[in-house]
Amino acid sequence: MATTEVRPEAPATDAGYVTAPYRARWFRWFTTTDHKEIAKMYAVTAFFFLLVGGTLALLIRTQLAAPEQTLRLPGLEVTEQVYNEMFTIHATVMVFLFLTPMLAAFGNYFVPLQIGAADMAFPRVNAFSFWLVPAGGIVLFLSYFAGGPAAAGWTSYSPLAGPQFSPGNGVNLWIGALALLGMSSTLGAINFITTIFKLRAPGMTMLRMPIFCWNMLIQSVLILFSFPVVTAGLLLLWIDRNFGGAFFDPANGGNVILYQHIFWYFGHPEVYILILPLMGAISEIIPVFSRKPLFGYKAFVYATLAIGALGTAVWAHHMFTTGAIDVKFFAATSFLISVPTGVKMFNWTATMYKGKIQWSAAMLFAIGFLSMFLIGGITGIFNATGAVDSALHDTYFVVGHFHYVLVSAALFAMFAALFYWFPKMTGRMLNEKLGIWQVVVLFVGVNLTFFPQFALGLQGMPRRIATYSDGLGWGWLNMLSTFGSYLVSVAILLFIINFFWARKRGAIAGDNPWDAYTLEWATTSPPPYYNFDALPPIRTERPVFDANHPEIAASDEDYDHRVSSSTP
Amino acid sequence: MTATALDREDWELPDSFEDEGGMSMPVMGTVLFIASEVMFFATLFGTYYALRAQASQWPPADVEELPIFIPIVLTAILLTSSVSMHGAVWGVRNNNRTVFVSSLAITVVLGLVFLVGEVFDALEAGFEISSGAYGSIFFTLLSFHVLHVTGGVVFLAYLLFGAAAGRFSSRNYQQVESASYYWHFVDIVWIFVFTTLYIIQ
Ligand SMILES: [Cu+2]
Numbered sequence: 108m109a110t111t112e113v114r115p116e117a118p119a120t121d122a123g124y125v126t127a128p129y130r131a132r133w134f135r136w137f138t139t140t141d142h143k144e145i146a147k148m149y150a151v152t153a154f155f156f157l158l159v160g161g162t163l164a165l166l167i168r169t170q171l172a173a174p175e176q177t178l179r180l181p182g183l184e185v186t187e188q189v190y191n192e193m194f195t196i197h198a199t200v201m202v203f204l205f206l207t208p209m210l211a212a213f214g215n216y217f218v219p220l221q222i223g224a225a226d227m228a229f230p231r232v233n234a235f236s237f238w239l240v241p242a243g244g245i246v247l248f249l250s251y252f253a254g255g256p257a258a259a260g261w262t263s264y265s266p267l268a269g270p271q272f273s274p275g276n277g278v279n280l281w282i283g284a285l286a287l288l289g290m291s292s293t294l295g296a297i298n299f300i301t302t303i304f305k306l307r308a309p310g311m312t313m314l315r316m317p318i319f320c321w322n323m324l325i326q327s328v329l330i331l332f333s334f335p336v337v338t339a340g341l342l343l344l345w346i347d348r349n350f351g352g353a354f355f356d357p358a359n360g361g362n363v364i365l366y367q368h369i370f371w372y373f374g375h376p377e378v379y380i381l382i383l384p385l386m387g388a389i390s391e392i393i394p395v396f397s398r399k400p401l402f403g404y405k406a407f408v409y410a411t412l413a414i415g416a417l418g419t420a421v422w423a424h425h426m427f428t429t430g431a432i433d434v435k436f437f438a439a440t441s442f443l444i445s446v447p448t449g450v451k452m453f454n455w456t457a458t459m460y461k462g463k464i465q466w467s468a469a470m471l472f473a474i475g476f477l478s479m480f481l482i483g484g485i486t487g488i489f490n491a492t493g494a495v496d497s498a499l500h501d502t503y504f505v506v507g508h509f510h511y512v513l514v515s516a517a518l519f520a521m522f523a524a525l526f527y528w529f530p531k532m533t534g535r536m537l538n539e540k541l542g543i544w545q546v547v548v549l550f551v552g553v554n555l556t557f558f559p560q561f562a563l564g565l566q567g568m569p570r571r572i573a574t575y576s577d578g579l580g581w582g583w584l585n586m587l588s589t590f591g592s593y594l595v596s597v598a599i600l601l602f603i604i605n606f607f608w609a610r611k612r613g614a615i616a617g618d619n620p621w622d623a624y625t626l627e628w629a630t631t632s633p634p635p636y637y638n639f640d641a642l643p644p645i646r647t648e649r650p651v652f653d654a655n656h657p658e659i660a661a662s663d664e665d666y667d668h669r670v671s672s673s674t675p
Numbered sequence: 676m677t678a679t680a681l682d683r684e685d686w687e688l689p690d691s692f693e694d695e696g697g698m699s700m701p702v703m704g705t706v707l708f709i710a711s712e713v714m715f716f717a718t719l720f721g722t723y724y725a726l727r728a729q730a731s732q733w734p735p736a737d738v739e740e741l742p743i744f745i746p747i748v749l750t751a752i753l754l755t756s757s758v759s760m761h762g763a764v765w766g767v768r769n770n771n772r773t774v775f776v777s778s779l780a781i782t783v784v785l786g787l788v789f790l791v792g793e794v795f796d797a798l799e800a801g802f803e804i805s806s807g808a809y810g811s812i813f814f815t816l817l818s819f820h821v822l823h824v825t826g827g828v829v830f831l832a833y834l835l836f837g838a839a840a841g842r843f844s845s846r847n848y849q850q851v852e853s854a855s856y857y858w859h860f861v862d863i864v865w866i867f868v869f870t871t872l873y874i875i876q
Binding site: 223232301309333336347360362 | 683685688700703704707710712717718719721722725726729803804805807811
């Protein structure tokens with residue numbers, strides 16, 4: 108462990124030693140192009156917006172806790188208009204300002220490290236991508252001072268979001284924010300793809316690349332092909348709103364269904380954009396804490412490719428009730444996409460099978476992810492069934508379904524990744540005991556919040572209603588759900604406490620506290636500016652494991668086979 | 676769980692991280708950027724054809740047939756600029772400064788002429804962006820193409836200043852190559868715009 112205390116010697120170049128250019132500390136954050144610093148700024152920004160979006164979620168749940176009530180707080184009365192604004196901004200913040208930047212944080216920090224590179228392909232573009240995120244956030248929240256924010260839902264369907272029913276600046280600024288955030292993601296995707304194709308260390312073939320990088324690669328391709336589409340669609344909406352355009356105005360030759368097609372052509376891949384990197388992180392964590400290589404590496408890569416490809420052909424399952432699309436086709440493709448997803452579930456559980464499982468907090472969070480994702484996935488099949496969906500569409504069943512994927516599963520995976528990678532990013536360990544408490548509270552919390560929503564949906568409670576009448580009997584399930592959401596915020600608070608505690612008092616991590624497999628663990632914690640002074644030889648997808656355990660690498664019967672099979 | 680002291684004898688740091696085969700990084704970045712732009716314009720063209728497919732009459736009865744002469748001239752200008760752009764890349768690749776700088780200058784001038792022509796021709800149309808779905812998509816397609824040409828001309832002008840200062844050579848012309856890909860892309864989009872708006876109508 109002594110190696111951690113001393114930075115490895117900087118590699119010499121003709122120009123001298125590689126060090127970060129000197130800048131005053133406060134100034135550094137504004138000018139840095141180091142992928143690790145940018146990643147940390149992404150993470151902090153994302154976590155800030157998690158708290159903003161989470162506060163809105165708590166307000167929404169409190170409003171719905173009991174029937175026929177109007178929540179009144181100092182300076183806030185939750186009228187129907189305010190309620191509509193809250194769920195619109197809640198969704199926009201969580202999708203575009205929390206989860207997307209959080210994934211960009213993980214990708215920025217660990218893609219270069221995992222492939223043995225010194226930085227991203229375009230460091231200055233990378234910094235620009237990051238700064239577009241706070242810019243987008245500011246534009247979005249400016250609307251609170253410009254006549255009220257958007258209130259047409261995160262989908263902003265026309266004509267609801269059109270000039271007639273959403274006058275004012277709210278939707279305009281919302282479109283502006285999404286255009287900035289979309290540009291951020293698109294430039295980021297270009298950066299990730301180029302980095303992965305051009306900057307892999309010698310010996311790091313595509314099929315030796317960590318699964319996390321594979322998932323970032325396919326996520327980036329999805330971003331590249333879906334974000335420009337929604338940007339174009341939103342610009343059309345903007346033209347309708349501000350220049351008298353008639354794209355989505357049937358009275359003048361426009362078409363409202365067209366908007367839904369454009370939106371969901373992006374909207375469905377967006378779900379995979381939000382979950383693939385997390386699946387990648389889980390695929391790093393489960394093998395390490397099962398002390399086994401990932402079961403079926405190649406199958407996992409192909410499954411990810413299949414999800415990416417099929418993900419572009421399922422979008423209209425969000426439009427079953429419009430009557431304007433071919434339900435059978437889109438139901439079939441939606442069922443089909445559950446096959447590669449099932450392959451992944453199989454790979455993860457088979458990796459754990461007969462492994463020497465270490466019950467660390469990161470591993471428990473990962474297992475939490477598997478169980479939550481299973482529920483989210485299975486309820487997705489209900490929604491994908493055209494006949495069933497016509498009853499479930501726009502009910503709380505759908506709300507429960509996508510929150511199981513994008514909150515329950517995503518939070519578990521995000522905390523798994525944070526517990527796993529925090530030591531590398533800061534040099535200190537998070538508190539394991541507090542982490543396990545957090546697992547328990549979060550698990551109870553998310554299930555209490557979202558499971559009752561399935562029942563509410565089946566009883567017919569529509570989404571996006573500000574309140575409901577007493578006689579419907581939805582009160583106690585809603586109360587349960589609200590109570591659960593408070594528990595979720597306790598779990599997040601536990602993490603914040605853990606974070607500040609660990610920064611000062613956490614155990615010193617050392618280079619590789621988990622005896623993990625991939626290249627980010629071959630350098631110090633945190634890594635120096637230039638990342639690596641030396642790289643181990645890369646002969647499998649687990650170079651650091653091979654270097655740490657030469658006896659196993661040499662005696663492993665499958666070793667030669669795996670080496671040859673992972674060489675394309 | 677603690678890692679043993681590592682035998683780092685066979686560890687080394689590669690001299691160069693960049694994989695030298697295939698495209699250079701800036702060119703790959705440009706190609707990926709163009710891919711995203713393709714999706715952007717595909718959405719606009721998709722919108723055009725979707726609106727056209729559901730219309731009972733397209734273009735609407737009150738829209739006069741658009742004169743095609745100026746768009747044909749503009750197409751010829753833009754295609755010529757693609758050729759001169761190609762010449763600029765050839766020039767810089769072969770260290771032929773005269774060909775490089777003059778071809779680049781010709782491309783910038785042709786781009787400017789095209790821009791002026793496209794804007795004035797669009798203003799001549801007897802309808803507006805607010806006169807129904809046809810007008811909306813007509814001016815949207817044209818405006819976004821104009822914006823892209825403008826971006827291209829600005830970038831080419833920036834390169835021209837660099838070229839005049841002798842910044843590029845056969846060993847350093849990735850920016851010129853990237854700009855040429857982008858310029859050809861903008862040309863191809865114009866061919867689609869021209870065919871869609873003026874030929875098929
Ligand atoms: Cu979907």
